[in-house]
Amino acid sequence: MSFTLLTQSAVGGLLLGGIYGLLALGLSLSWGLLRLVNLSHFALAFLGAYLIYHLGTNYGVPAWLSALIILPAFFLVGLALHALFVHFKVSEFASMLVTFGLTILIESLIQWIWSADFLKYETSYAQESLRIGPLYVPILELLTLVAAAVLAAAAWFGLNRTTLGKALRAAAHDGPIAAAFGINAKRLSYVLAGLCAASAGVAGLFIALTSTLAPSQIESWIGVVFAVVIIGGLANPVGALAAGMLIGVSEALTMAVVNPAWAPLVAFSILIILLLWRPKWL
Amino acid sequence: MLLEVRNLHVAYGDAPALWEAALDIGAGQIVSVVGPNGAGKSTLINAIAGILRPTHGEIRIDGAEIARIPGYRVCDHGIAIVPEGRRLFTHMTVLENLELGSYRGAARAVRDEGIEEVFSLFPILRERQNQISGSMSGGQQQMVAIGRALMARPRVLLMDEPSLGLSPAVVEDMFKIIRMINERGVAVLLVEQNINKALEIAHHAYVIEQGRIVTSGQPSTLLSNPRIREAYLGI
Numbered sequence: 425m426s427f428t429l430l431t432q433s434a435v436g437g438l439l440l441g442g443i444y445g446l447l448a449l450g451l452s453l454s455w456g457l458l459r460l461v462n463l464s465h466f467a468l469a470f471l472g473a474y475l476i477y478h479l480g481t482n483y484g485v486p487a488w489l490s491a492l493i494i495l496p497a498f499f500l501v502g503l504a505l506h507a508l509f510v511h512f513k514v515s516e517f518a519s520m521l522v523t524f525g526l527t528i529l530i531e532s533l534i535q536w537i538w539s540a541d542f543l544k545y546e547t548s549y550a551q552e553s554l555r556i557g558p559l560y561v562p563i564l565e566l567l568t569l570v571a572a573a574v575l576a577a578a579a580w581f582g583l584n585r586t587t588l589g590k591a592l593r594a595a596a597h598d599g600p601i602a603a604a605f606g607i608n609a610k611r612l613s614y615v616l617a618g619l620c621a622a623s624a625g626v627a628g629l630f631i632a633l634t635s636t637l638a639p640s641q642i643e644s645w646i647g648v649v650f651a652v653v654i655i656g657g658l659a660n661p662v663g664a665l666a667a668g669m670l671i672g673v674s675e676a677l678t679m680a681v682v683n684p685a686w687a688p689l690v691a692f693s694i695l696i697i698l699l700l701w702r703p704k705w706l
Numbered sequence: 707m708l709l710e711v712r713n714l715h716v717a718y719g720d721a722p723a724l725w726e727a728a729l730d731i732g733a734g735q736i737v738s739v740v741g742p743n744g745a746g747k748s749t750l751i752n753a754i755a756g757i758l759r760p761t762h763g764e765i766r767i768d769g770a771e772i773a774r775i776p777g778y779r780v781c782d783h784g785i786a787i788v789p790e791g792r793r794l795f796t797h798m799t800v801l802e803n804l805e806l807g808s809y810r811g812a813a814r815a816v817r818d819e820g821i822e823e824v825f826s827l828f829p830i831l832r833e834r835q836n837q838i839s840g841s842m843s844g845g846q847q848q849m850v851a852i853g854r855a856l857m858a859r860p861r862v863l864l865m866d867e868p869s870l871g872l873s874p875a876v877v878e879d880m881f882k883i884i885r886m887i888n889e890r891g892v893a894v895l896l897v898e899q900n901i902n903k904a905l906e907i908a909h910h911a912y913v914i915e916q917g918r919i920v921t922s923g924q925p926s927t928l929l930s931n932p933r934i935r936e937a938y939l940g941i
Contacts, residue, residue, distance in 0.1 A: 597796070604777070
């Protein structure tokens with residue numbers, strides 16, 4: 425086991441953390457601030473990835489242009505979905521069941537349209553990478569991490585430095601008192617739900633560009649990203665990204681050093697250790 | 707009348723908690739509502755603040771009906787609450803709590819002046835402005851809760867058990883502060899179990915028992931009523 429190989433694995437893991445962080449962001453905010461555990465976030469991301477694949481492969485639409493269409497559309501999907509949650513007064517636990525059902529529905533839809541086969545969105549730039557000394561850094565994965573970092577920073581700024589973000593946090597903390605001071609939590613929650621859904625679109629874009637698509641992939645992400653959300657702390661965007669990178673690196677190193685089959689064990693082992701240990705910074 | 711409550715009924719689900727409540731607060735008055743635990747004092751104050759929705763009845767401020775408007779718009783009419791147990795946004799700083807007090811329109815426009823006024827009323831909060839509010843002592847948290855409510859520029863300040871859980875010395879200060887706020891022209895509706903204090907400071911008082919307002923009048927009159935002396939003051 426050479427040092428270069430280890431470092432290369434770590435870099436790969438760090439970059440993988442980008443996509444974990446992207447997916448975790450929307451889930452973490454929705455769970456922490458709206459008290460809705462939105463499992464369909466993953467299905468939505470994959471739906472976005474498939475749409476980008478479809479538009480690109482069949483009509484030659486560049487991925488960035490597809491994303492420009494999909495993001496506002498997903499924002500609206502987020503609003504519509506939230507309207508249902510609000511109308512039926514869906515509780516935290518019930519939201520998990522409802523969105524699990526929705527996930528199955530979207531997964532079936534994807535399978536019906538695009539089949540259960542593995543698909544890969546081929547682009548001329550897919551294999552581009554930077555070379556830093558002995559290390560290769562694939563450009564698209566690097567962009568994923570950059571996008572995750574930009575979104576996490578934007579979300580942090582929005583929640584901690586703007587009045588609307590503080591109002592959202594206040595409403596999540598004590599809804600009735602926030603309302604007594606004029607905070608219209610319902611309207612803010614719609615905006616947040618829309619933004620979370622749009623962030624699933626961003627994750628979809630990078631899933632399309634960097635991963636192989638199959639409907640069954642949706643579920644394989646749920647477990648790891650759940651662990652990432654909990655380790656990162658609910659409604660903590662920067663924590664979600666940091667946890668994503670931690671899990672990504674740990675998985676990659678496990679694959680390189682021990683055995684690739686052990687990688688799925690890592691996320692939950694770390695989660696359990698951290699939950700037992702409960703360090704102060706968590 | 708600045709604030710008029712008429713025939714107000716409030717229920718928690720199917721369980722009624724307040725019947726036929728009627729209450730008046732004149733401009734610049736301190737009005738106390740006293741009564742035992744569970745009599746419906748908090749229910750009354752929360753209904754006025756828009757936190758609980760009445761099943762029936764009217765709440766008017768300067769003639770404007772507010773019992774049926776969305777809860778988050780009640781504060782636009784100049785009503786702010788210092789809730790029981792303070793209920794600060796404990797994970798936020800003192801300054802952020804104060805900022806959120808002036809979330810709406812007119813109050814937000816004069817936020818900086820408001821913060822200065824709160825700091826002049828509670829100098830300790832200026833020093834502690836960047837401290838997480840949940841980490842402060844009970845008395846200091848009560849200052850933040852009062853400051854947050856003042857940030858909303860209220861015409862009527864609703865105070866629900868402000869002395870609860872505070873040491874006697876701090877309670878003494880709290881009532882001085884209430885008087886100071888009132889002298890600045892803010893009407894105060896005070897709900898208290900500390901009946902001596904609440905009656906001492908009030909211009910007018912109501913006694914509430916088992917969800918009904920049973921009597922009202924000048925504090926001195928109430929204090930001379932033998933039944934009230936026996937029931938609440940143990941003399």
